[in-house]
Amino acid sequence: MSTQTSKTAGSVRTRGLLIENACLALGDGAGTVQALDNVSLSIQPGELVAVVGPSGAGKSSLLAVAGALTNPGSGRVSVNGANLGTLSKAAKARFRLENIGFVFQSGNLIPALNAAEQLELVHRMAGMGGRFDPLPLLEAVGMGHKLKSRPGQLSGGERQRVGIARALVTKPTLLLVDEPTAALDRQRSQDVVELLARETHGHGVATVMVTHDHDVLHHCDRVVAMVDGRLAC
Ligand SMILES: Nc1ncnc2c1ncn2[C@@H]1O[C@H](COP(=O)(O)OP(=O)(O)OP(=O)(O)O)[C@@H](O)[C@H]1O
Numbered sequence: 130m131s132t133q134t135s136k137t138a139g140s141v142r143t144r145g146l147l148i149e150n151a152c153l154a155l156g157d158g159a160g161t162v163q164a165l166d167n168v169s170l171s172i173q174p175g176e177l178v179a180v181v182g183p184s185g186a187g188k189s190s191l192l193a194v195a196g197a198l199t200n201p202g203s204g205r206v207s208v209n210g211a212n213l214g215t216l217s218k219a220a221k222a223r224f225r226l227e228n229i230g231f232v233f234q235s236g237n238l239i240p241a242l243n244a245a246e247q248l249e250l251v252h253r254m255a256g257m258g259g260r261f262d263p264l265p266l267l268e269a270v271g272m273g274h275k276l277k278s279r280p281g282q283l284s285g286g287e288r289q290r291v292g293i294a295r296a297l298v299t300k301p302t303l304l305l306v307d308e309p310t311a312a313l314d315r316q317r318s319q320d321v322v323e324l325l326a327r328e329t330h331g332h333g334v335a336t337v338m339v340t341h342d343h344d345v346l347h348h349c350d351r352v353v354a355m356v357d358g359r360l361a362c
Pocket residue numbers: 155156157162163164182183184185186187188189190191
């Protein structure tokens with residue numbers, strides 16, 4: 130598998146996401162499950178990779194270690210050259226906010242905020258400073274005309290679009306997407322994943338999308354399958 134690298138100050142940095150030999154055991158005693166079993170995966174900037182597999186295969190665990198939410202028991206996870214295992218808890222939280230975008234099943238928007246405010250909040254929380262105009266990003270996802278709409282006034286597909294725009298506010302290196310089409314009909318599922326592909330390619334983001342929806346896989350650059358904590362590419 131080829132990996133894109135860049136030279137900085139004499140050292141070689143791997144861009145995008147690099148997971149090397151990650152193992153993660155969950156539960157304890159006789160109930161211990163090997164959620165990740167020696168998983169290695171490299172995703173380059175501008176690449177949309179789908180992760181498929183049966184329930185319990187380890188897909189959420191993969192997103193959790195890639196997103197610095199869980200430390201693997203062994204192995205190494207790097208995002209844009211930064212080894213997540215060396216970061217303190219606080220540094221990890223900061224790194225997540227500044228470098229990693231998350232998109233969840235239902236959009237996970239804040240009910241009281243309109244579309245523009247959802248994006249403005251992330252901009253403020255990330256301490257990005259300066260004036261922020263949410264319109265270009267919302268226009269990019271086809272939601273420029275619903276700036277003032279709250280989640281309750283939007284369809285499932287529209288909420289998902291706002292969720293994608295919100296995840297892109299910080300210009301993340303890595304976008305982690307969990308079942309984005311679970312609540313959507315066939316056409317909206319196609320639209321949302323097509324949008325993810327466009328934004329991934331346009332912004333040079335490394336995107337990992339967990340999905341059970343095989344109808345959307347043709348939008349992805351690569352599909353990897355997980356079974357029993359292992360990647361079967
Ligand atoms: N907190 C936990 N304690 C113990 N075992 C766990 C825990 N969370 C997950 N597991 C187990 O780890 C394995 C991987 O779970 P994971 O949630 O990563 O799978 P998944 O592929 O995302 O499943 P699904 O498609 O159903 O969401 C499963 O066997 C699961 O039962």
